[in-house]
Amino acid sequence: MIELVSVTKTFGEKTVLAGISATFDDGAAVSLVGPSGGGKTTLLRCLNGLESFDGGAIKIAGETVQPGGERANRAAFAKLRGRVGFVFQQFNLFSHRTAIGNVIEAPVHVRGESVSSATERARQLLAKVGMEEHGHKYPHELSGGQQQRVAIARALAMKPEVLLMDEPTSALDPERVQDVVELLSGLKGEGLSLVIVTHEMHFARAISDHVCVLHSGSIVEQGAPREVLSAPKDPRTRAFLGLE
Amino acid sequence: MRSDGARYARRTVQRSLVRWVCALVALMALLSCHREQGGLAAVRARGELSWGGDIQGGEPYVFDDPRRPGTRVGFEVDLAEAIARELGVRARFVQNDWANLVPSLERGTFDMALNGLEVTPARTGRVRFSRPYFLYRMRLMARTGDARVRADVTSLRGLRVGTLGNSQSHDLLRRNGIEAVLYEGQEEPYADLERGRTDAVLLDDIIATRYGVVKPSLRVVGDLGDGYYAAAFRPADESLARAVDDALSRIARSGELRAIMARWQIDDPRLAQIVDWTAENQAQLLRTTERAVFGWSHVKLFAEGAWATVRVSIGAMVLAVLLGMLLALTRQYGPRPFAAVAVAYVEVMRGTPVLLQLYLLYFGLSRYVQLSPMTAAIVGLGLNYAAYEAEVYRAGLQAVPKGQMEAAIALGMPRGMALRRVVVPQAFRLALPGVTNDFIALLKDSSLVSVITVVELTKQMTITAVDVRSWLLPGLTCAAMYFALSYPLSRLSRRLEERMARS
Numbered sequence: 001m002i003e004l005v006s007v008t009k010t011f012g013e014k015t016v017l018a019g020i021s022a023t024f025d026d027g028a029a030v031s032l033v034g035p036s037g038g039g040k041t042t043l044l045r046c047l048n049g050l051e052s053f054d055g056g057a058i059k060i061a062g063e064t065v066q067p068g069g070e071r072a073n074r075a076a077f078a079k080l081r082g083r084v085g086f087v088f089q090q091f092n093l094f095s096h097r098t099a100i101g102n103v104i105e106a107p108v109h110v111r112g113e114s115v116s117s118a119t120e121r122a123r124q125l126l127a128k129v130g131m132e133e134h135g136h137k138y139p140h141e142l143s144g145g146q147q148q149r150v151a152i153a154r155a156l157a158m159k160p161e162v163l164l165m166d167e168p169t170s171a172l173d174p175e176r177v178q179d180v181v182e183l184l185s186g187l188k189g190e191g192l193s194l195v196i197v198t199h200e201m202h203f204a205r206a207i208s209d210h211v212c213v214l215h216s217g218s219i220v221e222q223g224a225p226r227e228v229l230s231a232p233k234d235p236r237t238r239a240f241l242g243l244e
Numbered sequence: 245m246r247s248d249g250a251r252y253a254r255r256t257v258q259r260s261l262v263r264w265v266c267a268l269v270a271l272m273a274l275l276s277c278h279r280e281q282g283g284l285a286a287v288r289a290r291g292e293l294s295w296g297g298d299i300q301g302g303e304p305y306v307f308d309d310p311r312r313p314g315t316r317v318g319f320e321v322d323l324a325e326a327i328a329r330e331l332g333v334r335a336r337f338v339q340n341d342w343a344n345l346v347p348s349l350e351r352g353t354f355d356m357a358l359n360g361l362e363v364t365p366a367r368t369g370r371v372r373f374s375r376p377y378f379l380y381r382m383r384l385m386a387r388t389g390d391a392r393v394r395a396d397v398t399s400l401r402g403l404r405v406g407t408l409g410n411s412q413s414h415d416l417l418r419r420n421g422i423e424a425v426l427y428e429g430q431e432e433p434y435a436d437l438e439r440g441r442t443d444a445v446l447l448d449d450i451i452a453t454r455y456g457v458v459k460p461s462l463r464v465v466g467d468l469g470d471g472y473y474a475a476a477f478r479p480a481d482e483s484l485a486r487a488v489d490d491a492l493s494r495i496a497r498s499g500e501l502r503a504i505m506a507r508w509q510i511d512d513p514r515l516a517q518i519v520d521w522t523a524e525n526q527a528q529l530l531r532t533t534e535r536a537v538f539g540w541s542h543v544k545l546f547a548e549g550a551w552a553t554v555r556v557s558i559g560a561m562v563l564a565v566l567l568g569m570l571l572a573l574t575r576q577y578g579p580r581p582f583a584a585v586a587v588a589y590v591e592v593m594r595g596t597p598v599l600l601q602l603y604l605l606y607f608g609l610s611r612y613v614q615l616s617p618m619t620a621a622i623v624g625l626g627l628n629y630a631a632y633e634a635e636v637y638r639a640g641l642q643a644v645p646k647g648q649m650e651a652a653i654a655l656g657m658p659r660g661m662a663l664r665r666v667v668v669p670q671a672f673r674l675a676l677p678g679v680t681n682d683f684i685a686l687l688k689d690s691s692l693v694s695v696i697t698v699v700e701l702t703k704q705m706t707i708t709a710v711d712v713r714s715w716l717l718p719g720l721t722c723a724a725m726y727f728a729l730s731y732p733l734s735r736l737s738r739r740l741e742e743r744m745a746r747s
C-alpha cells in the first residue's frame with residue numbers, strides 16, 4: 001500500500017505540491033494525469049526520494065518517508081530504493097555499459113549477487129521485454145523504445161514491489177503503445193504495483209485501476225478511470241480532458 | 245546569392261592572408277637587418293664594446309653589487325672596463341644565460357663573451373678566443389669522511405660527480421668514463437654533495453673556493469688539471485679580437501691584470517705564465533684535439549635521453565591523472581573545506597612556473613626530503629600537471645548528465661558507489677582527448693627537468709650540439725625523436741575525439 005498524507009512541496013516561492021493525500025492499493029496500477037506543470041513528475045520523484053518534500057509523510061513499500069530529504073531518511077531510502085523501481089522519462093541508461101551491463105549493475109554491486117547469476121537473470125528479463133537480441137548493444141545503438149524496455153528490465157532486476165514510470169509512452173510511436181500496455185499488464189499480473197505519469201488518456205484508460213488528476217499541485221479528482229476519464233465531475237478535469 | 249557571398253568571403257580571406265604574409269616577410273627582413281655589423285671599426289663607431297655574461301654565475305665573475313643592487317661588479321667587470329679603455333670606448337654589459345653565451349655571440353647579441361669561458365676544444369672550433377686572462381685549476385671536492393675520493397681521476401670510477409655542463413671538468417669526466425651529474429648553477433653541486441646526492445664535485449677552483457670550501461662538511465681533495473679563461477669573439481670579427489689581444493697584453497704587462505685579480509682575491513703566482521703569453525703559447529692552447537662527428541654513438545645517447553623523457557613523462561602523467569581526478573572529485577563533491585583546498589591547489593599550481601616548483605622540490609626541500617633527480621622530476625611535473633588534469637576532469641564531470649547519477653541513486657547505489665561506477669568512468673571518457681593532449685604537452689615540458697640534473701632528450705641535444713659544434717643535426721634528430729613520441733599520441737587523441745563525436 002502506498003499512502004500519501006498531506007504532502008507539500010515548494011520550489012522557492014512556488015508551491016508545487018499543495019497537500020496531496022491519497023491511498024493506492026497493493027498490486028494496483030495508478031495513473032497520474034493532468035495539465036503540464038501540475039506537479040506529476042515532482043510527486044513521482046518524491047515517492048522514491050529523488051526529490052525531498054516540505055510537509056506531510058509518504059508510506060511506501062513498508063517504509064515511512066519524512067520531510068527533509070536524504071539526510072532525514074537515510075535508513076528508509078536504503079531499504080526503499082531496492083523495492084521501488086523508477087523508469088525515467090529520458091530512461092537514463094548508463095551510457096558506458098551495454099544493455100546487459102545496465103541490467104546487472106545494481107544486482108551485482110548493490111545486492112552483491114554473482115555476475116553469472118545476475119547475467120542469467122538479466123537475459124531472462126531482457127527476453128521478457130523483448131530485447132533478448134540486443135543485450136550486447138550500448139544505449140546509443142538502441143532506439144528510444146528499445147532503451148525504455150532496457151530501462152524497465154534494469155528496474156525489474158532489483159525485484160521491486162512498486163514500479164514508478166514517468167511518461168512511458170512519450171518516446172513511442174502510437175502503434176508501439178499497445179506493446180507497453182501488454183508488458184505492464186503482465187507485470188501487474190505478477191503482483192507489481194504501478195504508478196504511471198502519462199499524458200495519453202487511451203493509455204491511462206487501458207492500464208489503470210485508479211486515476212488521479214493533478215492540477216496546480218492538488219488532486220482535484222480521483223477514482224476509477226471509467227468515472228474520472230469518461231464522466232469527470234470537477235470543471236478543471238473537464239477542461240483538461242477537453243469536454244467543455 | 246549565398247554562393248556569391250561565400251566566394252566573396254573566401255576572396256576577402258585570401259586577400260587578408262596575402263597581406264599577413266607580406267607583413268611577416270617585411271618584419272623578418274627588418275629583424276635580420278638589425279643584426280649588428282661587428283668588427284673593430286663598428287665598435288669604435290658606436291663608441292661602445294658590448295660584452296655578454298651571466299650575473300647568475302655569481303661572485304667573483306660578474307654579479308650584482310649587494311650594497312648597490314642594479315650595479316654589476318666582479319673581476320670580469322673590471323677587466324671589460326680596462327679592455328674598453330684600451331680600445332678608447334665604453335663597456336656595456338649584456339645579461340645572457342651562461343649556457344647560451346656562445347650561441348648568443350654567434351647571433352650578434354654582443355661583441356664579446358667574457359664570463360669564465362673555458363678554452364675547450366669544442367668551443368675553439370666555433371669562436372675566436374683571445375689570449376687567456378686567467379689560469380684556473382679543476383678542483384676536486386668530496387665529503388670530509390669519504391676516503392674513496394682521491395686526487396686521481398681513476399678513483400672516481402663508479403662514483404657520481406657533479407659539475408657544470410659543457411665545462412672542461414665535464415669533458416675530463418666524460419673522457420674517463422665517469423658519471424657526470426650536470427648542474428646549471430654553482431651553488432647546487434655543493435649542496436647536493438653535502439646531502440649525499442653525489443660523491444664528489446669537480447669544478448674550477450674559483451667556484452670551489454666560493455661555494456664549496458665554505459661548507460665545513462666538504463674537503464678539497466686536490467686538482468686534476470689546469471685550464472684557461474679567455475674572451476670569445478665571432479671568427480668574422482678578427483680585427484676586434486686582435487685589438488683585444490693587444491689590449492690584454494698591455495693590461496697584463498703593466499701589472500693591471502694581476503692587480504685586478506688581487507683585488508678579488510684570486511691572484512696566484514702561477515698567473516705569471518699568462519703575463520708573458522707568446523704566439524706559440526696561444527697556438528699550443530688552440531691546437532684542437534679531434535672534433536666529434538655526429539654519428540651512431542650520439543644517436544644511441546639520444547635514445548637514452550629519449551628513454552629518460554619517456555620515463556619522466558609517463559610517470560608524471562600517471563601521477564597527474566590520479567591526483568587530478570581526486571582533486572576534481574573533491575572540488576565537485578567533497579565537503580566545503582576540502583573543496584576549497586582543492587581549488588587553492590589548482591590555482592597555485594597553475595599560477596606559478598613549473599620550473600620554480602621543480603627547483604623548490606629538488607633543492608628547496610632537500611633538507612627535509614631527499615628525492616633522487618628522477619623521482620623529483622616525476623613528482624614535480626606530476627604535481628603540476630595534476631592541476632591541469634583536475635580542470636579537464638571537472639569539465640568531464642560537469643558534462644555527465646545529471647540523470648546518470650539519479651538513475652544510480654534510484655537503483656539503490658550509495659553516492660560514493662554511484663560516483664565511482666557511473667559518473668567517473670563516463671567523465672574519464674569525456675576527458676580522455678584532453679588528457680591525451682596534455683600528455684603531448686607534458687612530453688615536451690619534460691625538457692625542463694634538466695635543471696634538476698636529469699639528462700633527458702633536450703639536454704642530451706645541447707650537450708651533443710656543443711660537442712659536434714653544430715645545432716643543426718642534433719637539433720633535427722632531437723625534434724624527430726619528440727615527434728616520433730608525440731605523433732602517435734596526437735593521432736590517438738583525434739581518434740578518441742571522433743569516436744566521442746559519433747556516440
Ligand SMILES: Nc1ncnc2c1ncn2[C@@H]1O[C@H](COP(=O)(O)OP(=O)(O)OP(=O)(O)O)[C@@H](O)[C@H]1O
Pocket residue numbers: 011016035036037038039040041042043
Ligand atoms: N528543480 C526545480 N526547480 C524549480 N521549479 C521546479 C523544479 N522542478 C519542477 N519545478 C516546477 O514545478 C512545477 C511542477 O513540475 P513537474 O515537472 O512536476 O510538472 P509535470 O506535471 O510533470 O509537468 P509535465 O506534464 O510538463 O511533465 C512546474 O511549475 C515546474 O516549473
Ligand SMILES: [Mg+2]
Pocket residue numbers: 040041042197
Ligand atoms: Mg513531468
